[in-house]
Amino acid sequence: MQLGSLRQIILFSFFLALLPLMILLWQTQQSLQHVVQLYATQARQAVDLTRDIELLQRRSRDLERLVRQYNIIKNAQLQGLISQQLQQVLQSLNNLCDQAPQQTLCEQLKDTLARLDENSDENTLSLYFAGLSQQLNEFETLAAEQLDASLASQQLQVSDMQSRLTWQTLALVLTTVLMVWGGSQLILGPVQQLRNLINAIGTRDKALPLRRFEHPYELAQLDTRLRWLAFRLQELESVRHAMLRHASHELKTPLASLSEGCALLADEVVGELSTSQREVVGLLNDSVRRMQNLVEELLDYNRLLQDAESRPVQLAIAPFLDEVLTSHRLTAAQQHQQIDYQIEAQNWLVDKNLLTRVMDNLLNNAVAYGLQDSTIVLRIWNDENHQMLQVTNACQSTQSLDPKRLLEPFERGGQERNDGRRGSGLGLSIVADCVRMMGGKLDIVAAGSGEFSVLVSIPMHRERV
Template structure:
């Protein structure tokens, strides 16, 4: 049967789990009722047979007393009373003896009663005493045999209770185990479509080329949600393509007129078209600086667009010595211009990362530190491992950033409030590129507080492939 909705699946799973528990409850109720009936029956049986024995003992006293009186007085009325007592005794003895397995004692008792019933009072005293003594002994033996019978029934009842209790324990273990298995399988059946949705969401977040296929069976609510996620992924891909195309075309279209403007400014500054007065020379200088700034922004946009187009990072073990050496060599001129000494604390021999993304992180963090840090103060680059993470700290002296503004600095085109040392208006893409590079390597970038520095950007990425 195909379950059409998550509600039906949950309800059916709940009912299936309850079935073994209901069976256990029914069996327990039946067993308790049966044991109650047995206990009541045994109690009634024991009370009835004990009462009969008690009456028989009372009648035996009457029989003995009446026969002794009859032996002395020879009164026929006493003989009649004794005979009635014997008849009542026999009426009680018959059902009691019917319950016993050994009938010899009942046979002896019957013989004693028969002899007493035929007693005419002429026999001697010793014979009468002997018959009454045997009658009394036979009655005592009967009582002992009844007690043994009752004890045996009690032991049998205890054995039955123990058997039922053991069966109840095993049945409870089996049925509860079945319920737990049904709970496990029901949970798996319910969670499997949810895990499929999680896989789709992870594929979307990682910008994978293909998503898991849409499920053909399962709760209809989750299948509908899976279709919506696929449509969302297609829409996101369309928007990403539009953004890439916009950045690419805008940057390309801006570079052509910008080159013409820069060429014109060069001709004017070189006074090829005529001599310029001081005011005109200042204006041309402003135009040159503006075109340089615009060209820098276009290059940063192209770099940001190139970063967005990189779908997946390529992880490898990068030698830290080579990476840092090339990084320092390429940035030597910028470091010397700002007079900021570079302090390197490299505690790792290799780092597991995408070399291009890691180098882009280093370049942007150094550029940010040079632009906003205090001149002449050291810039510290600390690379180390902490548990399952590789951590890169780039710290510098300068203006502190308030807690509430720190997350905003990693958003595209968001700039801080501090002035740059180079008097150039930043594009607000540097820290955003750092954050995107870290995210692509399954890590994160954040601003943290450290000792001996006013501003520190910490980049955290997984230590190895197992932690990704």
């Protein structure tokens, strides 16, 4: 049987799971019906046996009364009644012997009844009926014992049936669990393969895992669409890389020519320049340098997005921070700024390259936009399950700053840099992307008092997807 669609697999699995339960229900019903019939038969036999014993006792007493009356009156009519009553006693005895076959005692009772002589004297009759009564009592006792034994046997059968039903129930429940597990694997297997495929697409693996299933059709179609999507993403990525390569080449070449031309003009190689001409050449030279810096930052931003996987390693914080601050202390000193730091953690599990980009961009922003003759405070610590980094600097009034917009690419915030250059607006955007790649979170606090603070939190144990 070939199961194609997801609906067919679910319905078939549901039927397989119900099948053992239906068998269990049928077996339980059969066992219950058997127990009911067993107890009904036992109750009917007990009632019949009790009624027949009482009837035998009553007919025996009636026989004794007729015999004693005949012994006194000697009436022929009574003799006929004695014969009829004796036949009734024998009939009741035969019925009881059929229900409770105590053959030895039955034969003794029949022999005793056959030896009945209504013409015997009073003492002989008294002894006869005393013996008959004793035999009847023994017969009743044996019948009751046989009834108890039959009841005990039936209880044992019910107990065995209950034990057997318990084991059958356990076996059928285990069978149901196995069938449910098997049916779920028909779906979970392809789903797991789809998950591996999605992970491969997310990590940009060039070799996607092979598809090892054709059913259900819906999941197979989803696998096909995901592979098509991966192919399209690779095409778009190739187009983007090619465009950036060509764009960088097409931009760098004329910019280099413009820069060289501005340098020649500034050096007055082609002739002496007037004051206004020197100003124009200076503006052109500044614009060319700004354009070159922007192109370099765009290419750097593209390389960052291309390497979109975090590779955490154990990193000693103190030597790493000294290495990072070495390249920023001179720039800060030119703005009469001081960098203070507080280290409250010894080691971090983090991607070193991404953390370097984060700290470089945060310190560059703090130096470029911080007030002169101020202090930049850098703090590193651990907070339960997170690794925390905070960079705070004094700046101009921050009431007009929108923290959310500052994280967008090419958003400059409207404030002037200390070096007079125009920023690209990519610094905080790069920081946000780096923090996101490490599974962390970035918060910007722009206080109205003129204090600007960036808080970065990176989880200590991030699951790699």
